[in-house]
Amino acid sequence: MTDPDFTALRTSAVHKLAAAGCFDRAPWAREAVLTIKRERFVPHDIWVWAGSGYRAVSCPADPQAWAAAVYDPVKAVVTQIDDGEHDPRTTTGTVCGAATSSVSALDIVCIKLGFLGLEAGHKVLDVGAGSGVNTALLEERAGPGNVVTIEVDQGLAEQAERNLRAAGYTARVVCGDGEKGFAEEALYDRLICTAAARRIPRAWREQVRPGGIILTPYGSLFSSSGLLRLAVGPDGAAEGRFVHTASYMWLRAHRAPGGRPPRDGEExxxxxxxxxxxxxxxxxxxxxxxxxxxxxxxxxxxxxxxxxxxxxxxxxxxxxxxxxxxxxxxxxxxxxxxxxxxxxxxxxxxxxxxHGRPEITRFGLTVTAGGEHHTWLDAPENRLPRGRT
Ligand SMILES: C[S@@+](CC[C@H](N)C(=O)[O-])C[C@H]1O[C@@H](n2cnc3c(N)ncnc32)[C@H](O)[C@@H]1O
CATH class of the missing domain: 3.30.160 (Double Stranded RNA Binding Domain)
Known part of the structure; x- marks a missing residue:
């Protein structure tokens, strides 16, 4: 069996991303994606969706399938299920569980970089390091010493640090709860999160400078599908629009509470x-x-x-x-x-x-200095009626 041609796969992925307009807002990202050897960040044992569950794919056993997954421009590579409860090296058959870490799909990664408005010299906080490959992309733009990444899972944080160092990147890797941010290196010009939120943590507003940007997937338990771009105001409030669709796994504390409905009371x-x-x-x-x-x-x-x-x-x-x-x-x-x-x-x-079936991009969110969240349609004064009918 011949080894995968990673250069050809990378180049082909970049052509597809360019054709789909993924670099339109951040042309610099094209060169950055071509520079970073994604195959050196993705673990050798991954999970691939097989219709009714996840099937383990191993690089040594099936290098072509593994390489195709690594450079699929529109699909995330699932690297962990149920917080690591299943080991892909010893799993046979399929596993039903929730993806809890992945290497995000290249298309949404590049689209997000476009909305982040990242400039050389910006200080960035990256929440959800995973494999560290996105952190490397951020460092390609912001420059050495300007990126901090935070990952809640210790094993993943260590792996991200190893991957980044091996590839020559300097980003500081912190193991901790990204909802608390990382005050030691604040203020940040940009905060990018690669897990979905149901509310904006106070620390994010406090640690991003006035005029800085918070970019995060945001939604409700019913639908985690909006990419939210907030500008932080001088008083610590934050406001902005949903700029794209985005479907991500939840920040740990924002997952569904689980359990079963109590089914009490009169029917x-x-x-x-x-x-x-x-x-x-x-x-x-x-x-x-x-x-x-x-x-x-x-x-x-x-x-x-x-x-x-x-x-x-x-x-x-x-x-x-x-x-x-x-x-x-x-x-x-x-x-x-x-x-x-x-x-x-x-x-x-x-x-x-x-209301004319508005798309996600007509909605926005205001987070007041006191932490109240108000979703609106078209303009901040048009708050959504929220509550019981
Ligand atoms: C979709 S993965 C993204 C990985 C990587 N940034 C990427 O895009 O390829 C989301 C990551 O967020 C991490 N995560 C979830 N909740 C977190 C939290 N509260 N603080 C820090 N990391 C968190 C997960 O462990 C997971 O590795």
Whole structure:
């Protein structure tokens, strides 16, 4: 078997990224991606999605498949499942679990660099080091000594440090909770996060200089799909727009609480006034809006023999089960708890339809100096109605 031609794979990936416009806002990133040998950062044992679970792929055993995954321009390389509970070197078959670390896909990495507005000499805090390959990209632009990266997982932090040093980069690698930032080297001109947030940590606003930028995936448990670009104000408030879609794994403390809905209290039965599959049709932009409009919402779809249901939970004491077949019958919606979750979802979807089905990029967020979060449409004064219906 011949060895993979990494130079050819890298060049081909860069051509595809350029054709897709991924370097348009940060032309410097093209050279940086060509410079960095991504194959030296990605672990030799990775996870590849195999339809119903993850399958381990090893570089020594299948170098071509491994190399293709490393240089796939549009797919992340999953490097850890369930915080490292499964070892890809000893796993046979597929594993069902949640990806907890990855090397982000090159397309969204380059798009994010474009929105970060990174200049030579900028001081940058990079939250979520993973393998360290993005940290290397940041250092290519900001320069040696200007990048700090923080990773919560000790094994990953050590690996990132080894990878960066072996490739000649100087970035400081800190093992810790990125939500606390890294005060010792503040103030930063830029903060970039590679995990999704549901609220903006106070430390980020405190450690980025006024006029500096925070760029992070941001969303709700229902939909983690927006890339948020906030400018920090002189009083520590921060404001900005969602500039792109972005789907990332959560910052550790922002993951879904887990557990099961309590299913306590009186059961209320009703018909649904609209087809549930049309209300929750998978449109990213609709889901983003619904997630912002209905606090705490999580959803699960279940499919049994002739029974296709949507289960909704607010993480507290409200629950709804919506039967998709026969949705207009009087017992198709079952709700429990103080909130009418299906009612809230219907209202949120109508709001989105009535406002012209706005895309994510029409939304923005204001975080006040006191830490209140307000999502808005088009302009900060148009706050989203948030709360119970
Ligand atoms: C999608 S990976 C990104 C890795 C790398 N930056 C990249 O883009 O290739 C997200 C990383 O964030 C880390 N992470 C999650 N929560 C964190 C936290 N609170 N502080 C620091 N790192 C965190 C995870 O362990 C994971 O390695």
């Amino acid at each position: 209320r039965l009703s018909a649904s006034p609209a087809d549930p599959d049309k209300v929750l049709d998978g449109d990213w932009h609709a889901d983003f809006a619904i997630g912002q409009l209905v606090p705490g919402l999580t959803m699960q779809r279940t499919t049994g023999a002739g029974d296709h249901r949507i289960l909704l939970w607010d993480g507290a004491d409200s629950f709804a089960s919506v039967c998709c077949d026969g949705w207009d019958e009087g017992d198709s919606v079952l709700e429990q708890g103080p909130r009418s979750l299906w009612g809230e979802v219907l209202t949120a979807r109508s709001w989105w339809d009535e």
